[in-house]
Amino acid sequence: MEHGAVRGIAFDLYGTLIDVNGVQEACGTVAQDPAAFTSLWRQKQLEYTFLRGLMGRYEDFWQVTEASLRYTLKRFSLQATERDRRRLMEAWLHLPPFPDVMATLPKLQGYALAVLSNGSPPMLEGVLANSGLTPSFRWVLSADAAKIYKPSPKVYALGPEGMGLPKEAILFVSSNAFDVAGAKAFGFPVCWLNRAGVPLDELGLEPDMMVRSFGELLPALER
Amino acid sequence: MEHGAVRGIAFDLYGTLIDVNGVQEACGTVAQDPAAFTSLWRQKQLEYTFLRGLMGRYEDFWQVTEASLRYTLKRFSLQATERDRRRLMEAWLHLPPFPDVMATLPKLQGYALAVLSNGSPPMLEGVLANSGLTPSFRWVLSADAAKIYKPSPKVYALGPEGMGLPKEAILFVSSNAFDVAGAKAFGFPVCWLNRAGVPLDELGLEPDMMVRSFGELLPALER
Numbered sequence: 001m002e003h004g005a006v007r008g009i010a011f012d013l014y015g016t017l018i019d020v021n022g023v024q025e026a027c028g029t030v031a032q033d034p035a036a037f038t039s040l041w042r043q044k045q046l047e048y049t050f051l052r053g054l055m056g057r058y059e060d061f062w063q064v065t066e067a068s069l070r071y072t073l074k075r076f077s078l079q080a081t082e083r084d085r086r087r088l089m090e091a092w093l094h095l096p097p098f099p100d101v102m103a104t105l106p107k108l109q110g111y112a113l114a115v116l117s118n119g120s121p122p123m124l125e126g127v128l129a130n131s132g133l134t135p136s137f138r139w140v141l142s143a144d145a146a147k148i149y150k151p152s153p154k155v156y157a158l159g160p161e162g163m164g165l166p167k168e169a170i171l172f173v174s175s176n177a178f179d180v181a182g183a184k185a186f187g188f189p190v191c192w193l194n195r196a197g198v199p200l201d202e203l204g205l206e207p208d209m210m211v212r213s214f215g216e217l218l219p220a221l222e223r
Numbered sequence: 224m225e226h227g228a229v230r231g232i233a234f235d236l237y238g239t240l241i242d243v244n245g246v247q248e249a250c251g252t253v254a255q256d257p258a259a260f261t262s263l264w265r266q267k268q269l270e271y272t273f274l275r276g277l278m279g280r281y282e283d284f285w286q287v288t289e290a291s292l293r294y295t296l297k298r299f300s301l302q303a304t305e306r307d308r309r310r311l312m313e314a315w316l317h318l319p320p321f322p323d324v325m326a327t328l329p330k331l332q333g334y335a336l337a338v339l340s341n342g343s344p345p346m347l348e349g350v351l352a353n354s355g356l357t358p359s360f361r362w363v364l365s366a367d368a369a370k371i372y373k374p375s376p377k378v379y380a381l382g383p384e385g386m387g388l389p390k391e392a393i394l395f396v397s398s399n400a401f402d403v404a405g406a407k408a409f410g411f412p413v414c415w416l417n418r419a420g421v422p423l424d425e426l427g428l429e430p431d432m433m434v435r436s437f438g439e440l441l442p443a444l445e446r
Contacts, residue, residue: 050277201267
């Protein structure tokens with residue numbers, strides 16, 4: 001990869017800039033094991049985006065997140081009031097950014113920065129505003145415009161379209177291995193932010209670079 | 224659903240007719256926790272079919288199963304020789320049918336019976352022959368002909384095409400909730416064989432009937 005060719009950076013949001021484990025606190029009031037509850041909720045949320053994509057039955061990410069919450073409550077045989085459910089859903093609008101994101105984003109302002117996420121426009125707007133990240137990004141691009149989810153190439157195509165740059169000039173950064181594969185298949189140069197230190201998925205698609213924390217991104221780009 | 228209209232039955236294979244937990248025995252020689260190993264292997268196998276479908280990067284189910292095995296070995300930090308890996312893969316050709324399948328299939332011969340599976344043609348041929356199921360099915364239909372996986376409607380369309388029946392006349396039977404949703408979205412009447420007794424996924428698609436064991440299928444059809 002020729003790093004010098006990178007003029008813009010498109011970031012995945014959930015798990016990359018924003019810590020989805022932040023919903024655990026809200027889950028603590030309904031679930032005995034908030035970590036297991038959060039993990040299944042997130043797993044089903046992603047699974048439903050994949051399945052809806054393959055079935056050609058798009059629903060926006062707020063609806064998918066609500067549906068996966070309903071499933072998770074049933075699976076754990078938990079009762080939740082309408083008010084509980086609303087509070088759990090609203091936790092998605094108040095997820096915290098990872099600390100290394102806040103420290104590093106100001107140093108990346110020499111690049112055109114975008115968010116490119118599965119989240120619906122109101123979800124993205126809410127969580128970015130509440131976390132103080134809104135001013136860092138020139139573009140906030142939602143899969144909702146493509147009416148399908150990652151890793152469909154239609155979603156990644158929103159990057160070059162929205163940012164007015166060729167895909168070769170946009171570095172795509174994600175912590176999610178399936179997203180790394182999808183972005184690479186589309187044709188972006190890709191950086192895998194492997195926070196969890198897990199093996200790469202065996203999809204025959206490798207990122208151009210891998211870092212373990214957000215802070216390593218700028219040195220890796222300048223290398 | 225008008226049961227009288229059903230003239231053929233198309234069955235999912237893995238988890239429905241055939242017990243995928245049968246690979247656990249083979250995994251016991253490489254993994255300390257064969258149940259956890261098998262569970263991750265199966266989870267990744269399915270995830271890779273979804274992701275490859277969305278990325279438009281089809282590889283056949285044998286290759287996907289090998290790739291998900293490689294990932295699972297890495298994730299558990301396990302060494303495996305080439306011979307170990309071959310033995311683990313060959314376990315997919317020797318999976319046992321569920322006992323209730325063997326007892327019930329002869330009673331369903333008044334219907335035109337088919338298998339409609341993600342498995343590649345050699346995988347399907349192998350496991351059906353080794354389990355003694357080959358003579359029970361007039362058609363063995365593989366997603367390989369559609370070059371994409373369930374729940375894409377292109378896979379389910381192989382049913383009416385291959386069986387020469389309208390989709391309304393084919394009951395689709397699966398234990399896998401995502402497969403129930405996909406078949407229903409396509410337009411089959413669907414029976415969910417809910418062996419595990421888990422809640423229905425929240426995809427807005429409900430089966431026409433649910434049974435808990437294969438033996439309940441015929442009484443449910445005749446009801």
